[in-house]
Amino acid sequence: MCASVKYNIRGPALIPRMKTKHRIYYITLFSIVLLGLIATGMFQFWPHSIESSNDWNVEKRSVRDVPVVRLPADSPIPERGDLSCRMHTCFDVYRCGFNPKNKIKVYIYALKKYVDDFGVPVSNTISREYNELLTAISDSDYYTDDISRACLFVPSIDVLNQNTLRIKETAQALAQLSRWDRGTNHLLFNMLPGGPPDYNTALDVPRDRALLAGGGFSTWTYRQGYDVSIPVYSPLSAEVDLPEKGPGPRRYFLLSSQVGLHPEYREDVEALQVKHGESVLVLDKCTNLSEGVLSVRKRCHKHQVFDYPQVLQEATFCVVLRGARLGQAVLSDVLQAGCVPVVIADSYILPFSEVLDWKRASVVVPEEKMSDVYSILQSIPQRQIEEMQRQARWFWEAYFQSIKAIALATLQIINDRIYPYAAISYEEWNDPPAVKWGSVSNPLFLPLIPPQSQGFTAIVLTYDRVESLFRVITEVSKVPSLSKLLVVWNNQNKNPPEDSLWPKIRVPLKVVRTAENKLSNRFFPYDEIETEAVLAIDDDIIMLTSDELQFGYEVWREFPDRLVGYPGRLHLWDHEMNKWKYESEWTNEVSMVLTGAAFYHKYFNYLYTYKMPGDIKNWVDAHMNCEDIAMNFLVANVTGKAVIKVTPRKKFKCPECTAIDGLSLDQTHMVERSECINKFASVFGTMPLKVVEHRADPVLYKDDFPEKLKSFPNIGSL
Known part of the structure; x- marks a missing residue:
């Protein structure tokens, strides 16, 4: 049998072939769309872990509409906390890597609601305090929303208060975290550990290798250098505004304000x-308060009612005893009041005691x-008590005042462990602002890695030589x-030139007017000095070239604890x-x-202003002479090292300056210089100055080499 084919009488045989092509096209397109829908559906319902690049954001800070995660009864449980853990055994520092800012990156897991097989929540709704803690971290420089860049992981599971937790189920929830890995590099915050009847001093939730920031550690549960x-x-910190009270004796020498004490302690x-x-x-x-009065805000002695925590400001010393738990919130209240805490709790690890x-x-x-x-406290000198009162208030303001302060201090401690070469110093942790020297670091204790160059601040001392001053500014x-560039205007009888008359330079220029000449x-530690390096230069030093100054700075960077300068001088024994x-004559020594x-x-500015021995500073101001010699004595005495003279230049007289312009041109001025050396040696009790026979010059100085290839071609003449 032969197959027959009908042809369209209105057109050629190509028309059926074209219809077939269109049909194939639409079938293919439909198939692609259908496969895409199927793949999307499978992705949505197939078990997997979705890690958003912005898990902890403003929207997800609400407990509404958070994903529900069901925990089967047989879900894995982490091992109990490993008491042998230390940073070098249980923490993976390689996840942190190197970054220019030397800051760890902290990732916060997405907020989820964990329930058991019966739909019962594992824990209560996230507390206000824990929400504040996570918010503080997410708003800080430590936070990252990229889990692949994270060094530290913070769960959104609230374990601040163990009283609200189901221990087993909470541990199962932790084990479900996508990067848990036995708790490696995970940080848990807990302030109220343990429960009746034992009240353990660390969180009872099995947590394996996770770090614990805990509020009641004892020496038995605290992992030194690992936990925080x-x-x-x-909560009274946020509710009660307690103005700072000045140090000194107060109405009560010793006060105890805790309620619910063990009968033996009471x-x-x-x-x-x-x-x-x-x-x-x-x-x-208090047992007989009126209705509506908050008992937490009152304390009683017999029938006398006191406002709390205001009453703490009436005491010099305040007792902090252990309760059911070692860590007590009263410690924060006592510090806020500026009352010196008397801690009577054996084995208690005080907050942030690591730093x-x-x-x-x-x-x-x-x-x-x-x-x-009582007798122990009486033996403490009054001056020391006042310092302790100030320090107590400072600790509260810096580290206890808010959940944010607690969270950031915790992260800073961990950050210092991971990047020890960039760690905050003892002084920065402990010195109140009144005595803290800002960013000043002692050059005798050098960093483990070279800091990035900040440049230097030039300080020009001037009185009335405006023309030469402007030339110095232009050259520097x-x-x-x-x-x-900082100009110290030492003339109280004459105003500095108008702003429009000053040279236009590429860096900030600030004029400081002094109260006395x-x-x-x-050498005053002006707030405007932001760099570590300082160039002190007179307003008549117009002969130094930019190459000489730049080379001097490069030498100082290699020896930041030395005086590095140009005019060399010598002391001799007559x-x-x-x-x-x-x-002052040319010799082979300096x-x-x-x-x-x-x-x-700039550290030496502080030493000169506040720590200069004896009456040297006043003597210099009275005689209008020898401040430079005094600085040489100071630096040499502190470091035990010699100065470094740079470049061959020896002549520093200003040719345009008249005889009445300079102090150093006065003959009596030169005689006093010898008197200064003997005066200072007497005050210091020794001769700290060191004699050397060398100076620093550029490597290619005086070499027969193209000037264009030298780093410092314009070193200048003698």
């Missing part, structure tokens, strides 16, 4: 009150010495490493006169460089 001891936050503190009378005040919970020096702000007394606590501004004004002599043109670390 944090305060138990006091008997001990009441015995102190009986023995020492009205100087000791023991408070307890905070609690000897400066508290008194720790063994429980067995509780009956002697050509130095590539100049960061800022003192040479020591050049055998006939039996005393020291100042020598023991001083004059600060009319010298680089030094």
Whole structure:
């Protein structure tokens, strides 16, 4: 049988073939769309882990509409906390890597609701405090929304208060975290550990290798250098505005304000009150308050009612005893009041004790010495007590005041462990702003890695030589490493030139007017000095080239604890006169460089202004002479090292300056220079200046080499 084919009589045989092509096209397109829908559906319902690049954002901070995760009863449970963990055994530092800012990156898991097989939540709704903690981290420089860049992981599972937790199910929820890996590099925050009847001093939730920031550690549960001891936050910090009270004696010498104390402890503190009378005040919970009065805001002694925590400001020392838990919120209240805490809790690890020096702000007394606590406190000098009161308030302001402060201090401690070469110093952790020296670091303790160059700040001391001052500013501004120029105007009888008359330079220029005409004004630690390197230069040093100055700065960077300068001088022993002599002639040796043109670390400004021995500073100001020699003595005495003279230049006289312009041209001025050396040697009790026979020049100086290829071609002449 032959097959027949019908043809369209209206057209050629190509028309059926075209219809077939269109049909194939639409079938193919439909198939692609259908496969895409199927793949999308499978992705949505197939078990997998979705890690958003922005898991912890403003929208997901609400507990509404968060994903629900069901935990089967047989879900894996992490092992209990490994007490042998240390940073070098349980923490993976390779996840942190190197970054220019030396800051760890912290990732916060997405907020989820964990329920058991019966739909019962594993824990209560996330607390306000934990929400504040996560918000503080997410708003900080530590936070990253990229899980692949994270060094530290913080679960959104709230374990601050163990009373609200189902221990087993919470541990199962932790094990479900996508990067859990036995808790490696995971950080848990807990302030109220343990539960009745034992009240363990660390979180009972099995957590394997996870770090714990805990509020009640004892020496038995604290993993030194791994866990972080944090305060138990006091909600009264946010509710009560307690203005700072000045240090000094107060109405009560010793006060106890805790309620619910163990009967033995209460008997001990009441015995102190009986023995020492009205100087000791023991408070307890109020039982006869009017309706509507918050009992947490009141304390009572017999029938007398006191406002709490305001009453703490009436005491010099405040007792902090252990309760059911070692960590107590009263410690925060006591610090806020500027009352020196007397901690009587054996084995308690004080908050942030890894970095905070609690000897400066508290008194720790063994429980067995509780009956002697009054006499122990009486032996402390009043001046030390006042310093401790200030320090106590400072600790609260910096590290206890808010959940944010607690969170960021915790992360900083961990950050310092991972990047120890960029760690915050003891002074930065412990010194209040009143005594803190800002960004000043002691050059005697050098960093483990070279810091990036900040450049230097040039300080020009001037009185009335405006023309030469402008020339100095113009020349110094050509130095590539100049960061800022500070003019110290030492003339109280004449105003500085108008702004429009000053040279236009590429760096900030600031004029500081002094209250008195003192040479020591050049060494004052001005807030405007932001760099570590300082160039002290007189307003008549117009001969130094930009190459000479840049080379001097490069030498200083290699020796930041030295005086690096240009005019060299020498001290000699005069055998006939039996005393020291100042020598300004050219010799083969040098023991001083004059600060009319010298680089030094700004740390020495603080030492000169606040720590100069004896009456040297006042003597210099009274005689209008020798401030440069005094600085040489100071640096040499602190470091035990010699100065470094740079470049061959020896002539520094200003040819345009008249004889009446300069102090150094006065003959009596030169005689006093020798007197200065003997005066300073007497005050220091020794001769700290070191004599050397060398100077620093560029490597290719004087070499027969093309000038264009030299780094410092214009070193200048003698």
